[in-house]
Amino acid sequence: MSRTTPVEHINYWRHPSLSGIELSQAEFTHFSFDKHVHLDYHLGVVTQGAQQFINKGSHYQLGQHGLSTLNPDETHDGQSRDAEGYRVKVMSIPVDFMNAISQEMGQATHFFNAPIVDDPALYQYFIQLHNLLTQGQCTELEAESHLLNFxxxxxxxxxxxILKLGQDQGLSSQQLKLIKQKIHDEPWQNTQLEGLANEVNLSKFQFLRQFKQATGMTPHAYLKRVRLELAKKSLTHGTxxxxxxxxxxxxxxxxLNKAFKQAFLLSPVQFQRRML
Incomplete structure (x- = not known):
């Protein structure tokens, strides 16, 4: 029997013993993610159908058996590859958590070389881990042991x-870091394009063009997404x-309600109820 109405549904969880880690499961048919970034690492698998997305200008398809490995602050979008839609499980890993594990293993700050790794064994393990954490029937020891092992x-x-910035990025890596840091440090500010441009001694037109060239997003879209990502974290803490x-x-x-629902398909109150 064919599906008569599109399905757009997402759920969020947080395991009580794993502070800062966000879990979600979704089913999308026509919903499309605009270009955006995350503050954390995002790992994910598709369990039905396939997702297509653009990451740093290249096209990718995430199907079954692949594991999505998106770095923080990496611009990407996302939509279903086929009319039938897709189902996805996602885990958000805080930067501090990832860095702590990397240091324990004697590695540098972690940076995934590609947004997808073809690893069927890890794909299956991720599904088992996600199910274990979202069903809420495991002890703190079991949850932490499986997560750290994964x-x-x-x-x-x-x-x-090794993070390699292209030569034709427009803004230098130092300039881009300066602008992003200003946005992250003061997300509440009524930021003006001219003020950002002045930080790197460019005209408004030059800055707008070069920022979009470097990130794939306008400064306004980037600021809006940072605000929404921070909103999720505040809501998770009960604000x-x-x-x-x-x-x-x-x-x-x-x-906030309108922007949040447009980005995450839930209102801030609905999201908060799932996370507290």
Whole structure:
């Protein structure tokens, strides 16, 4: 029997013993992710159908048996490859957590060379781990043991690469770092294009073009996404929605609600109820 209505559904979880780690499971048919970034590492698998996305200008397809390995602050989008849609399981790993594991293993700060690794064994292990953590029927010892074992296997089989910025990036790596740091440090500010351009001694037009060339996003889209990612973290810690909106520079709670739902398919209140 053919599906008559599109399915767009997402659920979020947080295991009580794994602070900062966010789990989600979704089914999408027509929903499409605009270009965006994350503050954390995002690992994910597709369990039905396939997802296609663009990462740093290259096209990829994530099907069954592949593991998505997206670095923080890496611009990408996402949509279903086929009309039937796809199902996906995702785990968000905080940077501090990843760095701690890397250091324990004697590795440098981790950077995945590619947004997908073809590793059927890790694919199956990730599904088992995700199910274990979202079903909420495991002890703290069991949860931490399986997570750390999975991360050790992942970082051993796919060790850290070297971050290489293209020569035609427009902004230098130092300039880009400066601008991004300013946005991350002061997300609540009513940031002006001219102010950002002045930071790197460029005209507004030059800065806009070069920032988009370097990141794949406009400064406004980048700032908006950083605010939304930070909103998720604040909501996870129980901050009231109205306070989150005020603290992160949204016009009001309604403005946050609209942007949040557009990005994550849930309202801030719905997300918070799932995470607390």
């Amino acid at each position: 991360m050790q296997l992942l970082l051993t089989r796919h060790p850290a690469g 009231l929605v109205v306070d989150v909106a005020q603290q992160l520079g949204f016009f009001d709670q309604s403005h």
